Amino acid sequence: MKNIEDHRKSYQHGALEIADLTTDPMDLFRRWWHEAVEAEIDEANAMTLATVNKQGHPSARIVLLKGLTHEGFEFFTNYQSQKAADMEENSNVALLFFWKEMERQIRIEGTVEKVSRERSEKYFQSRPRGSQIGAWTSPQSQVIPDRTILDENGKQIAEKFENADPLPVPDFWGGYLVRAHTLEFWQGRPDRLHDRFRYTSQPHGQWAIERLAP
Numbered sequence: 319m320k321n322i323e324d325h326r327k328s329y330q331h332g333a334l335e336i337a338d339l340t341t342d343p344m345d346l347f348r349r350w351w352h353e354a355v356e357a358e359i360d361e362a363n364a365m366t367l368a369t370v371n372k373q374g375h376p377s378a379r380i381v382l383l384k385g386l387t388h389e390g391f392e393f394f395t396n397y398q399s400q401k402a403a404d405m406e407e408n409s410n411v412a413l414l415f416f417w418k419e420m421e422r423q424i425r426i427e428g429t430v431e432k433v434s435r436e437r438s439e440k441y442f443q444s445r446p447r448g449s450q451i452g453a454w455t456s457p458q459s460q461v462i463p464d465r466t467i468l469d470e471n472g473k474q475i476a477e478k479f480e481n482a483d484p485l486p487v488p489d490f491w492g493g494y495l496v497r498a499h500t501l502e503f504w505q506g507r508p509d510r511l512h513d514r515f516r517y518t519s520q521p522h523g524q525w526a527i528e529r530l531a532p
Contacts, residue, residue, distance in 0.1 A: 329506025331421040334513035336529070343501040343517035343525060344388060347424060350503070351386070354417050366414040367393070369404035377404060383415075384441060385433075385493070391426065392433060394441055394493040396458035405430050411496055421506030428498040438492035443484045450485045451475050502530070 340346045354362040363383040370376050377400065385392030391413060395401060405411060413426040442450060455471040462468070479485050498519075505513040512532035517525045 328508055329421045329512065330508060332505060333507060334503060334505035334515060336515075336527075339503075339515060339527060341525065343498070343503075344386075346503060347501065348386070350417075350422060350424065354420060354422075357417075357420060359417050359419055362415075362417060364415075365391075365393075366412075366416075367401060368412040368414070369401050370408045370410065371404045372407040377401070385437075385495075387495075390428065390495050390497040392437075392493055392495050394438065394491070396453070396456070397490045397492055398460075399458040401459075405494065413496060413498075423502075423504035425500075425502040425504070426496065426498045427500040428496045430494050430496050433493035433495050435487075435492065439487050441493060442487040442491070447485070451479070453491045454479075454485070454488055507532070 338346075340349070351362070361382070364380050365383050366378050367381045368376060368378040379401065381393045381395065381401075383391055384394055409429045409431065411428065411430045413424075413428075415422075415424040415426075417423075442453070445453075451472060454475045455468055457471075500516065500518050502514060502516045507513055510532060514530040514532055516528050516530055518528070520526050
């Protein structure tokens with residue numbers, strides 16, 4: 319087995335220069351996003367969501383980006399999950415995109431809030447029926463004795479809503495919007511001398527841009 323400390327890669331894909339930047343970081347995000355999609359990055363919308371509870375304990379997990387507006391980044395989940403409890407207690411969160419094929423990272427820090435019920439309903443109805451049933455089925459983050467609980471719940475939900483089209487949206491399920499105040503764009507470079515640029519929000523919708531040492 320190869321030693322962990324010997325596992326490394328030299329980044330050679332590209333560079334990020336000041337001339338490549340945009341005034342608004344959301345415009346640069348959209349550009350990188352479209353390039354990731356065009357490059358057929360597997361699940362390019364997968365992002366790490368980091369939360370902190372009221373005791374100051376951090377927690378991180380992968381969620382999927384499901385909406386991008388000028389206001390921020392949207393994702394959807396169970397409002398009774400651990401992440402939801404953390405965000406209720408502390409609205410400060412961080413997101414991280416890592417597109418290894420393009421040797422890029424995007425770090426995002428901001429505050430989170432629930433989206434409107436109308437937005438949650440619109441997205442829920444766009445999901446495959448199996449995913450809709452799954453949202454009803456899983457008591458997310460709760461301890462369960464075994465897998466049969468999910469199988470039984472799923473069967474009961476499918477029977478209950480057999481004639482429902484569309485399925486109603488659970489009261490305990492919906493979306494969140496992360497309003498970013500800091501975004502960092504990272505491009506891998508050889509010899510660990512990577513390119514990093516940080517955007518920090520300023521008054522009146524302006525952004526300060528700084529190059530960071532790798």
